[in-house]
Amino acid sequence: MSIAQERRLVTAIPGPGSQERLDRKKAHVADGVGTTLPVFIVEAGGGVLVDVDGNHLIDLGSGIAVVSVGNAAPAVVRNVQEQVAAFTHTCFMVTPYDGYVDVCAALAELTPGDHAKKSALFNSGAEAVENAVKIARVATGKDAVAVFDHAYHGRTNLTMAMTAKNMPYKNGFGPFAGEVYRAPMSYPLRDGLTGEQAAARAIDVIEKQVGAANLACVVIEPIQGEGGFVVPAPGFLPALAAWARDNGVVFIADEIQTGFCRTGDWFASDDEGVVPDLVTTAKGIAGGLPLAGVTGRADLMDSVHVGGLGGTYGGNPVACAAALGAIEEMREGALDERAREIGTIMATRLGELAAVHDVIADIRGRGAMMAIELCRPGTTEPDAARTAAVAAHCHQQGVVVLTCGTWGNVFRFLPPLSISDELLQEAFDVVAEAFSATA
Ligand code: PLZ
Numbered sequence: 001m002s003i004a005q006e007r008r009l010v011t012a013i014p015g016p017g018s019q020e021r022l023d024r025k026k027a028h029v030a031d032g033v034g035t036t037l038p039v040f041i042v043e044a045g046g047g048v049l050v051d052v053d054g055n056h057l058i059d060l061g062s063g064i065a066v067v068s069v070g071n072a073a074p075a076v077v078r079n080v081q082e083q084v085a086a087f088t089h090t091c092f093m094v095t096p097y098d099g100y101v102d103v104c105a106a107l108a109e110l111t112p113g114d115h116a117k118k119s120a121l122f123n124s125g126a127e128a129v130e131n132a133v134k135i136a137r138v139a140t141g142k143d144a145v146a147v148f149d150h151a152y153h154g155r156t157n158l159t160m161a162m163t164a165k166n167m168p169y170k171n172g173f174g175p176f177a178g179e180v181y182r183a184p185m186s187y188p189l190r191d192g193l194t195g196e197q198a199a200a201r202a203i204d205v206i207e208k209q210v211g212a213a214n215l216a217c218v219v220i221e222p223i224q225g226e227g228g229f230v231v232p233a234p235g236f237l238p239a240l241a242a243w244a245r246d247n248g249v250v251f252i253a254d255e256i257q258t259g260f261c262r263t264g265d266w267f268a269s270d271d272e273g274v275v276p277d278l279v280t281t282a283k284g285i286a287g288g289l290p291l292a293g294v295t296g297r298a299d300l301m302d303s304v305h306v307g308g309l310g311g312t313y314g315g316n317p318v319a320c321a322a323a324l325g326a327i328e329e330m331r332e333g334a335l336d337e338r339a340r341e342i343g344t345i346m347a348t349r350l351g352e353l354a355a356v357h358d359v360i361a362d363i364r365g366r367g368a369m370m371a372i373e374l375c376r377p378g379t380t381e382p383d384a385a386r387t388a389a390v391a392a393h394c395h396q397q398g399v400v401v402l403t404c405g406t407w408g409n410v411f412r413f414l415p416p417l418s419i420s421d422e423l424l425q426e427a428f429d430v431v432a433e434a435f436s437a438t439a
Contacts, residue, residue, distance in 0.1 A: 003045045005423055007398045007430075008056040014038045015053030034168075036061075036402065037395045044071035047419030047427075049400060058427040061402045062416045065225070065257045065369070068284040068326075069335065070418030075325035076287035083321035090317070092121075093310045099320030103285075106327050107295040110266050112253075113275035118301040121293050121315030125256040125282035126154025128292035129219065131309060132278045133158060135294065136217035136250035139303040144215045146206050146249075148185040150227030150406050153219065153254060162219060164227060165406055181210045185224070186232035189362040189373060190380055195235025203243050212247035217278075222268035225257035228405030229371035229412050231364045237274045244277075250300060252278045256292070257369075260284030261330050261417060264340035264367025271366065287326035291319035335417045339367035345421060346370045346413055349428040357435045359386055371412045373405065382407035386438060393434035399427045 014022060018039045025035075039051040049057045049071075062068055069076065083099065092100050104119035111117065122128050133145055145162065147153065153162040155169060161176035163169050170176070183205045184191075186198030193201065206215065222237055224230040244251035253276035258268035262284055269276055278296030285291050290313075294301075329335065343366060350372055354360040361375035374383040374390075387409045394401045404412050411431075415424060 003043055003048050003050060004056060005046045005048055005420055006056055007048075007058050007423070007426055008054075009398045010055055011053045013055065013396050013398065015051065015055060017052035021052065037400055045073075045418075046070055047416055047423040055398060057398045057400050058423055058430075059400050059419070060413050060415050060427055061400045062414045063288065064283070064402065065262055065414045066283045067288050068260055068262055068339075068368075068417050069287050069329040069333075070416045071288065073287050073326065073329050073418065075328045076289075076322045077325075079321040079325035080289070080318055083318050088318060089313070091312055092315045097317050099317050099324065100315040103291075103293070103315065103320045103323045104295075106324070107281065107293055110327070111279045111281075111295045112267055112269045112273075115275075116298040117295055118298045119293050119295040120301070120309045121291060121320070122311060123290050123292060123313050123316075123319075124154070125254075125280065125292050126156045126159040127311070127314075128256065128280040128282055128294050129153045129162065129254060130156060130158050132219070132252050132280050132294045132296075133217060134309070135278065135296075135300060135304055136252065138305075138308070139300045140216045140248065140250060142214055142216040143179045144210050145180045146183055146210060146215060146218045147180060148183055148202070148220055148224075150185050150187070150224050150230055151182075151219075151221065152224065152226035153221075181206070185227075185230060186236040187230050188233045189364075193233065195233035195237075196239055198233055199236050199239035199243070202240065212249055215247075215249045217250040217252050218244050219252040219254055221254045221256075221258065222271075222274070223258050223263060223366065223369060225412075226404050228373065228407075228410040229365050229369065231366065234272065237269070238272050241274050241276065250277045252276060252280065254280045256280055256282040260326070261335040261339050262367060262369050262414070263365075264343055265336055266330075268366065285326065286319050286323040287329070289316075289319040289322035291315070291323050333417070336367075338417045339369075342415060342417065342419070342424065343367040343370060345424055346428070349425070349432070353428075353432055353435060357439070359383055359435075365413075368415055368417055369412070371404070371410050374409045374411070382409035384408040387411065389438040390431070390434045393437055394430055397430045397434070399430045401431065
């Protein structure tokens with residue numbers, strides 16, 4: 001690793017170089033595109049981001065769960081360099097190439113279940129979700145889509161309708177796509193229900209307000225991402241999947257944020273042995289290059305007419321080469337196990353923190369996808385102000401932390417799986433200090 005794996009601050013955050021570039025950004029980039037931490041990056045790898053001023057920041061975000069294998073991971077760089085020099089694009093629908101088929105074969109092997117599976121590749125998570133719904137509609141001949149409170153599925157028109165939170169994702173952007181219905185999620189901190197009880201509640205809403213006879217699919221994140229890393233109570237996902245199977249409804253797991261070793265398994269559905277009919281993937285699949293997939297039961301995937309699925313860039317050869325490199329890194333580095341080790345360290349540090357700071361109402365997550373929810377002590381009243389203050393302190397001290405949640409009161413920790421124990425511990429020293437400093 002050529003980048004020193006240490007936190008090193010040589011200027012204020014942002015430094016003068018970043019400040020100058022922020023002014024240019026302001027002049028040329030639409031204000032609607034926000035910034036979490038205003039430093040401009042020139043290099044990254046392991047667990048470190050280096051900015052234009054030479055500051056070394058510890059990365060606890062992985063570019064929102066994307067660079068799970070690390071930034072510029074060796075096998076990704078090698079494969080991309082070879083592919084980009086050979087050819088950059090043909091359009092798979094015009095003249096095919098091996099990389100696309102290789103990624104689909106790998107997806108069939110790695111996603112839950114050992115039934116016959118096929119895949120189609122796209123550019124973004126939202127596009128994968130849209131296509132999963134298209135496939136479910138053709139396969140079932142039904143229209144309705146059930147999603148959950150706190151869900152996040154993207155920013156395109158259909159996926160905005162599927163996403164729960166208005167601000168910033170939906171506000172003013174309607175009208176939204178129709179035939180999307182929302183059911184209550186299992187949220188143990190806030191509903192106190194068992195998984196079975198929460199599933200019965202959700203199924204009742206779906207049956208009474210939509211009806212299985214009209215429902216093409218249920219779409220759910222096995223652990224919710226943007227919505228607050230909400231982990232449903234055990235039994236919730238299996239009960240929903242069983243209901244979908246018994247009622248001719250396609251069960252779609254959106255594993256865009258949870259997939260590819262993030263939660264300590266290859267896919268979060270594996271934890272309870274849930275086998276979805278269709279799985280959507282993106283983010284961690286390709287080490288930072290834009291690629292997404294829909295993978296699932298061959299009979300469902302093949303229900304769509306020839307020419308019905310595609311897109312100019314879907315499964316671009318360079319992105320596929322990157323994915324094959326990322327999958328090689330995950331396999332050879334046993335990154336599912338590494339995610340569990342990282343999870344143990346994070347859970348220990350967060351437990352220590354929660355023992356001291358009663359603003360921490362919940363610690364949840366799995367593997368290298370952990371979160372804490374901040375509430376006014378002794379209540380479940382969200383404390384977004386404290387969350388923002390702690391985040392600002394961490395950013396100033398050179399640790400990239402991300403927040404999420406319907407109320408903006410959740411810290412999510414998503415380090416690259418290439419981070420060292422030392423760096424991870426140091427990052428949590430800074431988080432602890434940020435809690436004390438803002439108490
Ligand atoms: N489904 C579960 O997490 C993307 C959004 C960042 P795209 N989450 C990060 C932002 O603010 O835009 C996501 C997800 C789940 C779908 C998506 C959408 O994936 O690749 O951003 O389209």
